[in-house]
Amino acid sequence: ISELFERTFEATSRNFEEMISELFPGGKGRLRRIESDQSSKPSVSEASAGESDPEPEDGVREDSDEESARVDDGGVEIEVTPAGKSMRRLSLLSGGEKSMVALAFVFAVMIARPCPFYVLDEVEAALDDLNLDRFLRVVKRFADRSQFLIVTHQKRTMDAADALYGVSMAEDGVTKVVSYRPSQGDTGDRVPEHDEA
Amino acid sequence: ISELFERTFEATSRNFEEMISELFPGGKGRLRRIESDQSSKPSVSEASAGESDPEPEDGVREDSDEESARVDDGGVEIEVTPAGKSMRRLSLLSGGEKSMVALAFVFAVMIARPCPFYVLDEVEAALDDLNLDRFLRVVKRFADRSQFLIVTHQKRTMDAADALYGVSMAEDGVTKVVSYRPSQGDTGDRVPEHDEA
Amino acid sequence: MHLREINMKGFKSFPDRTRLTFGPGVSVIVGPNGCGKSNITDAILWALGEQSPGAIRGQSMQDVIFAGGKGQSRRSAAEVEVVIDNADGQAGSEFSEISITRHISRDGDAGYRLNGARCRLADVIEALADTGLGREMHSVISQGRVEALVSSKPRDRRLLIEEAA
Amino acid sequence: MHLREINMKGFKSFPDRTRLTFGPGVSVIVGPNGCGKSNITDAILWALGEQSPGAIRGQSMQDVIFAGGKGQSRRSAAEVEVVIDNADGQAGSEFSEISITRHISRDGDAGYRLNGARCRLADVIEALADTGLGREMHSVISQGRVEALVSSKPRDRRLLIEEAA
Numbered sequence: 001i002s003e004l005f006e007r008t009f010e011a012t013s014r015n016f017e018e019m020i021s022e023l024f025p026g027g028k029g030r031l032r033r034i035e036s037d038q039s040s041k042p043s044v045s046e047a048s049a050g051e052s053d054p055e056p057e058d059g060v061r062e063d064s065d066e067e068s069a070r071v072d073d074g075g076v077e078i079e080v081t082p083a084g085k086s087m088r089r090l091s092l093l094s095g096g097e098k099s100m101v102a103l104a105f106v107f108a109v110m111i112a113r114p115c116p117f118y119v120l121d122e123v124e125a126a127l128d129d130l131n132l133d134r135f136l137r138v139v140k141r142f143a144d145r146s147q148f149l150i151v152t153h154q155k156r157t158m159d160a161a162d163a164l165y166g167v168s169m170a171e172d173g174v175t176k177v178v179s180y181r182p183s184q185g186d187t188g189d190r191v192p193e194h195d196e197a
Numbered sequence: 198i199s200e201l202f203e204r205t206f207e208a209t210s211r212n213f214e215e216m217i218s219e220l221f222p223g224g225k226g227r228l229r230r231i232e233s234d235q236s237s238k239p240s241v242s243e244a245s246a247g248e249s250d251p252e253p254e255d256g257v258r259e260d261s262d263e264e265s266a267r268v269d270d271g272g273v274e275i276e277v278t279p280a281g282k283s284m285r286r287l288s289l290l291s292g293g294e295k296s297m298v299a300l301a302f303v304f305a306v307m308i309a310r311p312c313p314f315y316v317l318d319e320v321e322a323a324l325d326d327l328n329l330d331r332f333l334r335v336v337k338r339f340a341d342r343s344q345f346l347i348v349t350h351q352k353r354t355m356d357a358a359d360a361l362y363g364v365s366m367a368e369d370g371v372t373k374v375v376s377y378r379p380s381q382g383d384t385g386d387r388v389p390e391h392d393e394a
Numbered sequence: 395m396h397l398r399e400i401n402m403k404g405f406k407s408f409p410d411r412t413r414l415t416f417g418p419g420v421s422v423i424v425g426p427n428g429c430g431k432s433n434i435t436d437a438i439l440w441a442l443g444e445q446s447p448g449a450i451r452g453q454s455m456q457d458v459i460f461a462g463g464k465g466q467s468r469r470s471a472a473e474v475e476v477v478i479d480n481a482d483g484q485a486g487s488e489f490s491e492i493s494i495t496r497h498i499s500r501d502g503d504a505g506y507r508l509n510g511a512r513c514r515l516a517d518v519i520e521a522l523a524d525t526g527l528g529r530e531m532h533s534v535i536s537q538g539r540v541e542a543l544v545s546s547k548p549r550d551r552r553l554l555i556e557e558a559a
Numbered sequence: 560m561h562l563r564e565i566n567m568k569g570f571k572s573f574p575d576r577t578r579l580t581f582g583p584g585v586s587v588i589v590g591p592n593g594c595g596k597s598n599i600t601d602a603i604l605w606a607l608g609e610q611s612p613g614a615i616r617g618q619s620m621q622d623v624i625f626a627g628g629k630g631q632s633r634r635s636a637a638e639v640e641v642v643i644d645n646a647d648g649q650a651g652s653e654f655s656e657i658s659i660t661r662h663i664s665r666d667g668d669a670g671y672r673l674n675g676a677r678c679r680l681a682d683v684i685e686a687l688a689d690t691g692l693g694r695e696m697h698s699v700i701s702q703g704r705v706e707a708l709v710s711s712k713p714r715d716r717r718l719l720i721e722e723a724a
């Protein structure tokens with residue numbers, strides 16, 4: 001089992017580094033495996049002081065069996081350093097930065113093993129326009145591998161849709177799906193019916 | 198002590214009902230005091246089934262001293278029924294509805310006893326345009342009693358500002374306040390200096 | 395493979411049978427606050443086996459049953475069917491579609507159906523494993539939960555990667 | 560009464576002395592993700608006596624000290640001063656302004672100053688009580704915390720009302 005996990009972890013970790021350099025231009029990110037006795041604590045990427053590149057926290061790597069067994073069922077730590085900043089605790093990142101790191105992680109796992117569909121409910125609510133465009137660019141790139149259902153109030157996200165579903169609720173507390181607008185290039189054979197069968 | 202609390206609770210409760218009818222047109226809301234043994238559980242406004250008006254949950258009110266003592270140091274329950282819906286658990290409300298209920302509560306307390314200033318950090322991120330306008334209308338109305346500092350990404354909130362502060366961060370991870378734009382009516386004597394003294 | 399259809403009846407703010415059909419690509423759902431968008435997200439999570447009422451914003455699973463509205467009486471049961479298109483045969487099964495239905499009623503009756511036949515949760519999970527959705531359902535991010543991925547425990551993140559393995 | 564000035568030095572992403580001045584009315588703060596807007600909210604909360612590192616997104620109070628950036632060395636201390644304009648004499652004190660300063664350094668030295676004179680947290684809280692800000696600081700709603708008011712325990716809501724009493 002750990003052979004398969006090892007390979008998937010390596011792939012996800014490489015994908016994560018790529019995703020972070022795309023979503024945080026000039027920034028760096030990586031996934032790190034930690035020992036099982038550390039992994040039940042909330043994420044505490046140690047503050048690495050000073051302006052230099054964060055010291056890799058490997059320290060002295062003992063390759064003993066015991067060490068690798070503990071790492072085998074340990075957790076995964078996320079480390080991200082936006083451009084120009086020194087790496088610090090994930091908790092100190094801003095609201096928008098945290099959303100982007102989370103999305104980078106989801107996309108990293110997705111590239112390693114895509115799911116048939118993703119449902120993203122207002123995941124971009126904290127993003128500014130620049131980060132929203134970066135996020136939408138990634139979604140559009142992967143839309144041929146996986147389906148995306150996105151709930152949003154953001155106009156830019158609506159513009160990125162292949163199909164747009166308008167939902168409303170009358171005075172009676174009942175939800176109705178009121179409209180469906182395929183994007184201009186639609187062949188038409190995908191027109192869903194929304195019947196209150 | 199409970200005399201003062203009693204009066205403030207009554208005032209806040211009336212304010213809350215008014216705020217809810219303004220922020221949820223056609224909806225109803227109230228604050229209810231509950232006994233101390235119930236108030237440590239997270240809010241669980243009981244689902245009241247059916248389409249009729251929610252049954253006031255007073256049941257049989259014993260006016261014994263013991264009862265009133267328990268209510269005296271008990272908590273405060275929030276009940277809200279948006280227009281056309283039957284009252285249910287607060288947890289079932291939508292993201293935007295929860296934000297509006299929370300803001301109604303803050304404004305209700307504010308009317309009873311205004312603070313010198315309020316800092317609202319992206320509190321309107323979940324709101325649609327209609328609710329955002331309702332929120333901004335209330336803020337503008339109270340802006341002569343209390344000062345508001347609002348952090349936002351929403352354009353409509355920026356338009357409502359008396360003064361706008363632009364913040365940015367260069368490659369060095371240092372925040373700079375780059376611009377200040379008093380609203381058109383400004384007499385000019387409020388121009389703040391942002392010096393890196 | 396993609397999510398082709400969601401059929402809801404008696405679930406949250408959908409008292410009458412409502413069918414939503416989706417194509418591949420990017421489908422975007424919009425509407426005012428409180429109109430029922432996130433209830434659709436909850437319907438998918440619930441149909442695919444979600445066990446925690448808190449994950450679909452209730453205190454108990456019965457909270458998913460339509461509780462009434464102006465001129466609308468409450469319903470006695472809720473049912474959601476999710477149809478996954480498998481025309482490309484990616485999922486292990488030979489069916490051209492995988493249909494998963496979950497129902498619950500106020501009298502406590504509750505259960506699942508896989509392609510029409512009654513089954514257990516374990517069968518649903520197995521069918522999902524073949525599609526790559528897995529148990530952790532990390533492909534559904536509910537409203538307000540995106541940052542939780544960053545503040546979650548390292549062990550939880552490992553589970554997501556393990557599932558993809 | 561209003562918040563007239565915030566002076567920061569060494570606090571989070573403000574390594575050098577930075578002064579922000581505000582008038583009454585509605586002041587709106589805008590800027591890209593991660594540029595330091597919520598750090599201003601944290602500066603106000605911290606200066607006025609916040610005791611929990613989690614409320615200002617740190618693991619320990621030392622996390623508020625500027626930790627360095629490209630070409631910027633880390634600082635050894637952080638200090639924030641909040642100046643509340645009391646020209647209308649609303650707050651009990653006879654001063655025309657109330658200045659509250661908090662500082663912390665890496666060697667563990669930490670403390671408060673009220674109108675320039677060293678004081679304890681209890682003195683700060685008393686000065687705030689006169690202004691109506693109170694201990695619960697419900698007038699500062701940090702990013703992502705607005706919905707928490709609705710899901711908070713009934714006892715916590717009572718505290719907010721009690722404070723206004």
Ligand SMILES: Nc1ncnc2c1ncn2[C@@H]1O[C@H](COP(=O)(O)OP(=O)(O)OP(=O)(O)O)[C@@H](O)[C@H]1O
Nearest residue numbers: 291292293406427428429430431432433459460461
């Ligand atoms: N069991 C139920 N019966 C009837 N209505 C319900 C039930 N559960 C939830 N609702 C209703 O659904 C509404 C919430 O819908 P939902 O969360 O999907 O809104 P939304 O479109 O996502 O809004 P937002 O944009 O604010 O996130 C609530 O107002 C609630 O009244």
Ligand SMILES: Nc1ncnc2c1ncn2[C@@H]1O[C@H](COP(=O)(O)OP(=O)(O)OP(=O)(O)O)[C@@H](O)[C@H]1O
Nearest residue numbers: 094095096571592593594595596597598624625626
């Ligand atoms: N002690 C510290 N030293 C240096 N920089 C810090 C420190 N603490 C936090 N920061 C930096 O501050 C940034 C976060 O700023 P902040 O949360 O204010 O952003 P924001 O403008 O609110 O963004 P958003 O719009 O995404 O909410 C982080 O990127 C972090 O690097």
Ligand SMILES: [Mg+2]
Nearest residue numbers: 291292432537
């Ligand atoms: Mg929603």
Ligand SMILES: [Mg+2]
Nearest residue numbers: 094095597702
């Ligand atoms: Mg912020």
